[in-house]
Amino acid sequence: MVNKQxxxxxxxxxxxxxxxxxxxxxxxxxxxxxxxxxxRTEIEDGxxxxxxxxxxxxxxxxxxxxxxxxxxxxxxxxxxxxPNGKLHKLDASFRRPVFHNDSLSLSALxxxxxxxxxxxxxxxxxxxxxxxxxxxxQGTAVVELPIK
Amino acid sequence: xxxxxxxxxxxxxDKAKGEWYRERTSFPVDFSDIRRWAIGVYWPESPPxxxxxxxxxxKTRWGKIIAPREFNPFAxxxxxxxxxxxxDIGLIxxxxxxxxxxxxIYGTQxxxxxxxxxxxxxxxxxxxxxxxxxxxxxxxxxEWVNQDKELVRTRFSTGVRY
Numbered sequence: 303m304v305n306k307q308x309x310x311x312x313x314x315x316x317x318x319x320x321x322x323x324x325x326x327x328x329x330x331x332x333x334x335x336x337x338x339x340x341x342r343t344e345i346e347d348g349x350x351x352x353x354x355x356x357x358x359x360x361x362x363x364x365x366x367x368x369x370x371x372x373x374x375x376x377x378x379x380x381x382x383x384x385p386n387g388k389l390h391k392l393d394a395s396f397r398r399p400v401f402h403n404d405s406l407s408l409s410a411l412x413x414x415x416x417x418x419x420x421x422x423x424x425x426x427x428x429x430x431x432x433x434x435x436x437x438x439x440q441g442t443a444v445v446e447l448p449i450k
Numbered sequence: 451x452x453x454x455x456x457x458x459x460x461x462x463x464d465k466a467k468g469e470w471y472r473e474r475t476s477f478p479v480d481f482s483d484i485r486r487w488a489i490g491v492y493w494p495e496s497p498p499x500x501x502x503x504x505x506x507x508x509k510t511r512w513g514k515i516i517a518p519r520e521f522n523p524f525a526x527x528x529x530x531x532x533x534x535x536x537x538d539i540g541l542i543x544x545x546x547x548x549x550x551x552x553x554x555i556y557g558t559q560x561x562x563x564x565x566x567x568x569x570x571x572x573x574x575x576x577x578x579x580x581x582x583x584x585x586x587x588x589x590x591x592x593e594w595v596n597q598d599k600e601l602v603r604t605r606f607s608t609g610v611r612y
Contacts, residue, residue: 332490336526337522347546372520372554376519377520380498380518385506386510386511388556388559389519391555394552396548
């Protein structure tokens, strides 16, 4: 989803943006390869790459790193605001694990629009939802969109 | 979590709390770093032009290429030891860990040529009883600034240790 530039006046309360993402094992491995900061956790138990590693945590399948879930939702927000918008804050809680090959629905719901110091500020409720109806990531974002 | 582990963890956290315990500096961010990152994130679709087209970027409010907000200037280290980021597992060993959440506050954008310095510290912690038994919630603060000391990002990561 790559949109044209949205303006503050284009946004309405209750408007929802969405996308989809399949968290394949290949994508997780690519993320781990780039982001070797996670290696120490991975070495500890293998939770991101193997069924055996995940089972040490009582999980049935390997999971995504939390920061990968953050990156997925961050991309959705970038798509909404780019190129001239700005992401000010992104606050997310990891409520449940995201498992390999989960089919995810990404959403960003507009819950507030306000002009602050001549800036068009939009507040969003963001979430990842899996195909079991669970929301493993829920949070809020504050973004700025051009007024003109 | 047994009492010894709790005592060791609390002791380590008390010593570390508020102290910046790690600092690292990125290589200068290259246009190619941003371009490849954006291509990788959006593949097989085309990435937004703000990340890959300099002529287009000149006409935006930024006036030049910016990096995507999730861009990591510390990605692809030669060895894992160079990238000891995020929650410091070694600070409180022997405890299982899960990511609890992340709160990012963004400042200036990352531009081509920027050199990012990161430092981290334990911001706060809380020991409480959950269904997992005694559980530690440790909030780690990680700060990125550019070469002009402008804030790029502050990340508060909550680690759940049990």
